[in-house]
Amino acid sequence: MPNTASLDLLNTLRQLLGDAHVLTSGDLSAYEQDWRKRTRGHALAVVRPGSTQQVAEVVKACAKAHVSIVPQGGNTGLVVGSIPDDTGTQVLLSLQRMHAIRAVDADNLTITAEAGCVLQNLQQAAEHAGFLFPLSLGAEGSCTLGGNLATNAGGTQVVRYGNARELCLGLEVVTAQGDVMHSLSGLRKDNTGYDLRHLMIGSEGTLGIITAATMKLYPMPAARLTAWAAVPSVAHAVKLLGLAHQHLGAGVTGFEMMGQFALRLVDKHYPQLRVPLWQDTPYCVLLENSDSESEAHARQRFEHLLELALEDGCVSDAVVAENLSQARNLWHIRESITLAQAEEGLNIKHDISVPISSIPRFVEETDALLTREISGVRLVNFGHLGDGNLHYNVQAPEGCDTQAFLRDHEDRVNALVYQSVKRFKGSISAEHGVGSMKVDSLPHYKDPVALALMQRIKHALDPQGLLNPGRVVR
Numbered sequence: 001m002p003n004t005a006s007l008d009l010l011n012t013l014r015q016l017l018g019d020a021h022v023l024t025s026g027d028l029s030a031y032e033q034d035w036r037k038r039t040r041g042h043a044l045a046v047v048r049p050g051s052t053q054q055v056a057e058v059v060k061a062c063a064k065a066h067v068s069i070v071p072q073g074g075n076t077g078l079v080v081g082s083i084p085d086d087t088g089t090q091v092l093l094s095l096q097r098m099h100a101i102r103a104v105d106a107d108n109l110t111i112t113a114e115a116g117c118v119l120q121n122l123q124q125a126a127e128h129a130g131f132l133f134p135l136s137l138g139a140e141g142s143c144t145l146g147g148n149l150a151t152n153a154g155g156t157q158v159v160r161y162g163n164a165r166e167l168c169l170g171l172e173v174v175t176a177q178g179d180v181m182h183s184l185s186g187l188r189k190d191n192t193g194y195d196l197r198h199l200m201i202g203s204e205g206t207l208g209i210i211t212a213a214t215m216k217l218y219p220m221p222a223a224r225l226t227a228w229a230a231v232p233s234v235a236h237a238v239k240l241l242g243l244a245h246q247h248l249g250a251g252v253t254g255f256e257m258m259g260q261f262a263l264r265l266v267d268k269h270y271p272q273l274r275v276p277l278w279q280d281t282p283y284c285v286l287l288e289n290s291d292s293e294s295e296a297h298a299r300q301r302f303e304h305l306l307e308l309a310l311e312d313g314c315v316s317d318a319v320v321a322e323n324l325s326q327a328r329n330l331w332h333i334r335e336s337i338t339l340a341q342a343e344e345g346l347n348i349k350h351d352i353s354v355p356i357s358s359i360p361r362f363v364e365e366t367d368a369l370l371t372r373e374i375s376g377v378r379l380v381n382f383g384h385l386g387d388g389n390l391h392y393n394v395q396a397p398e399g400c401d402t403q404a405f406l407r408d409h410e411d412r413v414n415a416l417v418y419q420s421v422k423r424f425k426g427s428i429s430a431e432h433g434v435g436s437m438k439v440d441s442l443p444h445y446k447d448p449v450a451l452a453l454m455q456r457i458k459h460a461l462d463p464q465g466l467l468n469p470g471r472v473v474r
Contacts, residue, residue: 002044002088005065006067008065009044009067010022012061012065013058013091016061017047017048017050017058021097023045023046023048024046028043031043034080034082035078036078036349039083040086041083041084042084042085042087043084043090044088046092046094047091048094048096049098050098051098052180052212053180055095055209055211056174056180059176059177059178060178062091063464067090068089068467068469069093069209069467070082070091070092071093071150071205071209072092072093072147073095073096073116074096074142074147076142077147077151077433078432078435079429079436081436081472082204082205082468094116095116095209095211098117098212099113099114100114101114101117102114104126105186106130109131109217110169110216110217111129111133111214112212112215113212114211115144115146116144116146118144119141119148122135123136126217129217131218132219132220133216133218134157135157135161136155136156136157137153137156138338146210149165149168149171149200150200150202150203150204150433151164151204151431152165152201152433154384154389155384156254157254157288158384158389158431159253159254159384163431168197168213168214168215169186169187169188169215170183170184170185170186170187170213170214171183171197171210171214172211173208173209173210173211174211175208176462176463176467181196184212184213184214186214204435204471205468206471207458207461207462207467221290221291221292222293223291223297223298224253224289224290224298225320226286226320226326227288227289227319227321228284228285228321229285229309229315229317229318230280230284230316231282231283231284231285231314232282233360234283236283236313239312243312247304248289251290251298252287252288253290254386255286255385256287256384257283257383257390258278258283258286258382259282261378261381261395262337262340262341262380263275263278263333263337265344265380270339277317281317285315286330286331302320306318334382341393344395345395346396346406347393348394348406348414349391350392350393350414351389351391351432352389352392352418352427352428353426354388354421354427355388355424355425356387356388359388362420363381366392370416373412373416374412376397376398377394377413378398379392379395380393380394380395381393384430388426392417394417414441418441418444428441434471434472442472451473458472458473
């Protein structure tokens, strides 16, 4: 039962937003349970502001009442970074009502949208205007722009266009005090001091609440071609990546690697997808080439690359999609790995990055380490090889109690993988963020001076510790 102070805050929030947008009862699982269904929280209230000014007023009211706020976009995160704790004392601030496309500036090659805009809707708005917005990831039908920026999302085209950070030219942010930082100009050059935009991007709602952003647009490519190639080893996949950079240059927009067991799970749980080439090779690569000239020019360069790779031995077989439908099917196979893993049972996820040159040794040594230390584990290795980011996941032994496996082995598996990542000078979070799942691991793997600076920044911008507490830094 809320106390008097909490009831006063709820009344204030209802006056600000209306009763319909301050939710305290009914089924709130869409807001209070994380996407992986690992954790369920309980909020004092779920509030749904419809404007930046309303966000600012909510923050001011919560700051006055000393009540912490958990900002949330599409609630598709994988590190439990956007749901409330179970105390019933936190306000969950959902930005889903703020979904407008505010402007498209064709001459400046920018689009400005609110934080609750679903990524797929942003892509479609850009396409309708004749442009490409290249950020693309599996959850694009439900994740939102604000969440993409708060976690510095990556996805499948980072190798060409960069993370969300590289695509952002300006932000509108509500501070922990309820002030609004207006910085949506879309300038590519603005050398007037500290770049607060980059400070907010990737901060997971702990320094401010992103309410809108100005993002880069690109001309639509004249052609996109997709190939699926079987490779004998991770080292051969890295060699193919080098050949692709050499012969396709900036045309390389996607380069995904998938281990045989990852593809076996897709074949098992989604046989209608018809996974190609997976049975006779330890790894497959999904390669995308974009061309600004023509499809004929793109196909000629693409097929020449694959011929060289076959002659060199870094590819044993390959298929090139003949049309857009075939290309989408190949990408759908790649994006179904995570779903197939869930069908197989609970698993231990890792979103890690190491220098591309070190990936073959990392995989070889970490595979051997886990197999030796924990009998029967099944390794689901896939991800964005083109930018050094692997989803190096661990599936429980076949037929075992998966909940018991996680209870008994998750901490040990995480320690083994993270220690290996550290040996290879990598990161324990490449694109998913820190959230609450990795906040206690971070001090063991982050440079101590960098971590101390992060803590000081947090204290300076949010001295009450009210914005998404317990995430990123304690």
